[in-house]
Amino acid sequence: MNQETSNEPLKIVLIGDSSVGKTCLIHRFVEDSYAADQPNTIGVDFFAKKLQIEGKVHSIQIWDTAGQERFKSMIRTYFRSASAALLVFDLTKKASFDHVNAWLATIQEDIAPKAPIVIVGSKSDLVEQRAVPEKNVRSFANKLGLEYFEVSSLNSEGVQNLFRSTVQKIIEGQTDSQSPERKRSTRVGSELHLLMKDKETPKDPDGCCGF
Numbered sequence: 001m002n003q004e005t006s007n008e009p010l011k012i013v014l015i016g017d018s019s020v021g022k023t024c025l026i027h028r029f030v031e032d033s034y035a036a037d038q039p040n041t042i043g044v045d046f047f048a049k050k051l052q053i054e055g056k057v058h059s060i061q062i063w064d065t066a067g068q069e070r071f072k073s074m075i076r077t078y079f080r081s082a083s084a085a086l087l088v089f090d091l092t093k094k095a096s097f098d099h100v101n102a103w104l105a106t107i108q109e110d111i112a113p114k115a116p117i118v119i120v121g122s123k124s125d126l127v128e129q130r131a132v133p134e135k136n137v138r139s140f141a142n143k144l145g146l147e148y149f150e151v152s153s154l155n156s157e158g159v160q161n162l163f164r165s166t167v168q169k170i171i172e173g174q175t176d177s178q179s180p181e182r183k184r185s186t187r188v189g190s191e192l193h194l195l196m197k198d199k200e201t202p203k204d205p206d207g208c209c210g211f
């Protein structure tokens with residue numbers, strides 16, 4: 001089969017609190033594997049994968065960042081060249097969703113205006129332990145004009161769809177200079193300002209997100 005290959009690799013960066021499941025999500029997508037005893041990421045890890053969309057093969061670079069506080073300043077440098085960011089929180093840990101605002105404010109400063117930012121609720125298989133209702137996240141994401149996906153790396157639910165949709169969004173943004181992402185960027189900035197003014201972000205007990 002004659003397949004067209006794109007030249008520029010698309011760079012997707014994963015961010016979010018420690019232990020929300022970023023590394024497990026990447027392993028599920030890249031090699032279809034899952035390890036329940038995944039060690040904490042140190043600094044930044046790098047993965048590569050090819051994805052075929054509409055007859056064209058795209059090279060994807062995936063950067064897995066450490067959620068631990070001590071790595072916060074060094075991982076920021078990776079946001080600048082990202083084509084898209086997946087902001088991951090744990091559906092069973094409300095605090096990790098509460099921290100999404102702070103993460104968003106940080107990437108907004110560094111990421112390219114056109115790069116899609118996607119909110120990802122992880123561990124959707126843990127139905128009984130769920131602490132964040134889907135409608136709350138959908139309404140939060142809608143206000144900011146962001147997409148929202150729920151995934152489980154344990155049973156694979158939603159994982160392929162998340163990455164394929166993100167790559168499609170990146171491609172759309174590259175071919176359309178007036179893309180929704182550009183509009184999103186302005187919107188996230190102003191809406192976030194309002195959200196944070198509205199509800200003063202409390203100091204995180206575990207020291208998260210103090211950029």
Ligand SMILES: Nc1nc2c(ncn2[C@@H]2O[C@H](COP(=O)(O)OP(=O)(O)OP(=O)(O)O)[C@@H](O)[C@H]2O)c(=O)[nH]1
Binds near residue numbers: 017022039126
């Ligand atoms: N039930 C369930 N558990 C998960 C899932 N994904 C991850 N976990 C568990 O959560 C733990 C933490 O996942 P990691 O992928 O290491 O989390 P991380 O976000 O990369 O953490 P840092 O590297 O410290 O930033 C794993 O060791 C798994 O035990 C999931 O989809 N379902």
Ligand SMILES: [Mg+2]
Binds near residue numbers: 039040041064067
């Ligand atoms: Mg990790």
